[in-house]
Amino acid sequence: MTKNRVPIPSDLSAEVMFSSDRTCCVCRERGKATQIHHIDEDPSNNKLENLSLLCLECHNDTQLKGGVGRKLNAPLVIKYRDEWMERVSERRKIADERAVSRQVGDVSISQQIETQVSRPHLPVELKDPPMDYINSLPEFKQALLSQAQPKWDTGLTATMVQANYDYIDSLTGVLVTLSNYYSPAQFGEQSAQKYFSEIISSRFQWHRTISEPHGPGTGGTIVNVTVGGSVMSDLEKMVEDMVMALVDYDDSFDWRGWPKRWRGNKI
Ligand SMILES: [Zn+2]
Structure with a gap:
């Protein structure tokens, strides 16, 4: 299967960056360089549900093919991503309410x-x-x-x-x-x-x-x-x-x- 890389539309990447607080959804260490990862590893599939933000190290973990336990596989990335985005949005809500x-x-x-x-x-x-x-x-x-x-x-x-x-x-x-x-x-x-x-x-x-x-x-x-x-x-x-x-x-x-x-x- 050939995988053609299709650039992610800028509004979509902005959305991913903002909802992840520009932070890797797996290790969640702020300030690390990040990149948008295609969860199904098809770089032409730029649907929002297929995108997640990972730091370079965690991205490498998605490439590990060793033992089953070692690979950061797609379902796991989705789980991390969804939980992280939920937390980011919850945090923002609480901070706003507290300030107001x-x-x-x-x-x-x-x-x-x-x-x-x-x-x-x-x-x-x-x-x-x-x-x-x-x-x-x-x-x-x-x-x-x-x-x-x-x-x-x-x-x-x-x-x-x-x-x-x-x-x-x-x-x-x-x-x-x-x-x-x-x-x-x-x-x-x-x-x-x-x-x-x-x-x-x-x-x-x-x-x-x-x-x-x-x-x-x-x-x-x-x-x-x-x-x-x-x-x-x-x-x-x-x-x-x-x-x-x-x-x-x-x-x-x-x-x-x-x-x-x-x-x-x-x-
Ligand atoms: Zn990370």
């Missing part, structure tokens, strides 16, 4: 944000930045850090990595929420969620790349923890930059106090 429902005690703002999240392209006139929400963010960050601390204290790589990812997801939710106060034109034709997903994956790639001067995989599993930590700092800076840009010349904003409170909570 942050303003306890001020239901009106929470509702206002929810409305805008559900129809991000509607507002033509820009809304005022949500000052109560912005002022509550340092406290929100502190709560997230307190949640993560016991997990970091375990010293277990997998647990620490997960704590980092949870934190990153939550700050992504904040960025997405803040983006609703920008003109929709600022984030191009894609949703803010996709916009940030791209930036964050490229930060993961950057930090992983510079962490392993001797090549992929040479840094050991601890790299997953340190890379996540570096991306966390990037996101903290992004939130700060966005807040500063949004409040603009608002006189009621505590220009000196807010950044102090935000940064002071840093671990």
